[in-house]
Amino acid sequence: METEKRDKNKKRSFRREKRQTGEGQAHREPVLQQKTEREAVIELLYSVFEEGVFLHLALRRLFAEAPYFDTRKRAFITKLSHGTVERYIQLDYFLSLYSKTPIEKMKPILLQAMRLSVYQLLFLDKIPPHAAINESLNYLKKRKLQGLVPFANAVLRNINKDKERLLEELKSKHREDAIGLALPDALFSFLKKDYGLEDTIRIAKAFLSEEGGFFIRNEKGEGERVSGNIMEEERFLSGDVTIQDLSSQEVAKLAHLKEGAKILDCCSAPGGKACHLASLFGESAVVYARDEKQDKLYLIEENQKRLGLKNMRIEAWDARVEDLQFLENGEGCLDLVLCDVPCSGLGVIGKKADLRLHFSEEGVKSLQKLQREILSTVQKYVKPGGQLIYSTCTLSKAENEENRDYILSHFPYKLEKEKKFYPGEPGDGFYYASFIKKAKA
Template sequence: MDNKKPNNSYKKTKNSRPGTVRRSSSKHPQGTNKKINPLQQKTAVTPRSIAISSLIKILEEKQFSHIILREQLHQYTNLTERDRAFITRLVEGTIEYTIQLDFILNKYSKTHTKNMHPVIRTILRMAVYQILYMDKVPDSAAINEAVSYVKAQNEDKLFYLSGYVNGVLRSISREKETVFADLAHTGKTPAYIRLSTPLWLYDYLRKLYGKDSAEKMLNWFLEGSKENYVRFKDGHSEVMDGNITKTKLFKSGEITIQDYASQQVGIEAAPDRNSYVVDVCAAPGGKSCHIASLLNGTGHVDSRDLTEDKVKLIQENIDRLKLTNITARAFDARVTDDSLIDENGNGKADIVLADLPCSGLGIIGKKPDIRFSASLQGITELQKLQREILDTVNRYVKPGGKFIYSTCTLSKEENEDNRDYITSLGGFRLVKERKFLPGEPSDGFYLCVFEKER
């Protein structure tokens, strides 16, 4: 935990509304990148306190949810599997429902969530999530733990706000049926609030896919299965629950965690024996390793990514699966690799896979913080990066070879528009295109397969 105090001290003033702690300068904005110290407390570390610390890092400091959760669960080695599952559910669920939770809190609190101290805001969000969506947690436990946590806070004298937190949470608990009735009432609660989705994203998906399909996808992000698909060595896939990485099947290399839609890349690649395959943005290596497995020890997969840290992730999968026909190395996909082009200007690869960095709108169910990190501007910037890579790597495909483009997003700019862009480069024929919407049957995903003209 980070025990370093913030540079700016906060002062509680007589005119502050409950839950508000003011600085000597400007208010602390929601979504700031400023680091916050959430755990200057007198009590022992608990699953809920770990969840609060994680949520502050994710929602206030804008760190990635999957990375923070992994780090936190790795740090506290004495946690039981039940505790780990509880923390994961608290963190992911609170992130998923943040927009809806803030809407509810703003009805019951005199202080708007955007003006709350980040620690108070986080405590209230997490407690309301438990009250509304965790049936096995008694409301009294969620409320009492939240109040106790506030009482234990020394920084900014937040313990003075324990009564305020108690009052807000007990009001919501008493009126839980009214809260749910209001959420279901279209006249009282806009659809984007009910689906806990930023308004821009709701409007974007509605215009692209239609109201019914968009709401079906967004609802699946909230209520769909959280289980993972795994791919077995023999090629079949199953759904598994729990901590898969701790199982003997995973450790032995018998299974690999890979979403159903993602597995289709290797299936569509269908490499012939002795094929030379280049995966230009491969981390963590699921697709590269799948294709290497399909080659049955023949050929070679040249698996690449931008940094050594990402290459390390690929190598870990290679080692676990004991694959001998694949290598991993760092290489910037935007830079031309002349070794992949012959003296006549033709590519040398039988298959080039470009599973490129994207906005990730199709995997919000797995990474709920994408709700807050994605943007229309970000989509435009990513398309520019994707095309910079496509301009480079399409040259590596040999005549008659395959060029596969894929993303885990839902945007037209990153999918169909890039399909058309590849076609415009000349020399490629579209062979197949597949799109998986969230819940059909797993994450949202897009892929298209091209053949290079001979």
């Protein structure tokens, strides 16, 4: 009997030891702490505003790390984050009216939570005020910032109470200023200098337009506005259609079609224009699609494979570095060079709201310098009678018309055609200029 007790005690002791050490337990995956959609947005906003991460990259990272967000939740997160960034100038203005603490002195995570709440309260009518407010307050509690909750609660409830008056003030008192147009002062002044007040208002309203969808180049080679996840549809997967903004589609149509043409797209990623050119010219032509950044080439390659294009040569190359293979006896040998340069992107702010955060006049000047360095190199590759197409997705005259004049005054070209697309007419803001290289006298 005594021996039996000792055996039982040994077994209990052995089992207890195994529990304590974890030995013998089935392997358990760590539990993934799931966030709510609004919690995810607050943290995403922090990375955009405080760490300088681009919004689309922050979203991509979030969705990769949080696969539990389904399609509907991802769409909601995207809408909240884009809208908050898009209207942050207005949101900060309203917060400053009700907060004794200046915006710049608020804790960054508190500011993001309050921005998100104010955006929902004022601009998303279908969201109940209690949801817009309480989820941000609960997040602050989770972050052990309970001491800030009474302050945030009072400010947000007062803004909600005065909602109609504040929105009316936005339309009347601020109709023609940076606050009413949701633009940083520097960007508002820059556009007004280039375009005047009325056109600046028109451009800014197009940025804020809620017209949904985006453009594709369809089976007929025409622009078509669509919505939803086109990338899961058979006609996209089969290569019958491709995503490309309406204004961007105009570039390839400018090209003078010719059998056996040799074409260079010197700043190509993600490759929409290069693929369009390759599809128009047929397999007798060759399209060199280049980009300085090696890690962007996969974007071109994905498009090439999906569209089944065999006449493309994809490679990493800094467009400022001369390539002797495109020169014969010191003269260019290419039929067409497309120079779609890196730019400030002011034409696509409607899609990329966070470009508001990165704009500076000094940045535009720096980009113009880069653009001219690229132009000075690649214009050499065009043979006499050949074509140079210069394009951007920006509205800056320094990057568009001034560079047009730079080409005409420094290189042997004549202007064939140019066009500027304003945002919302009906696609993105865009500019192109087509030049023909003069024959030597």
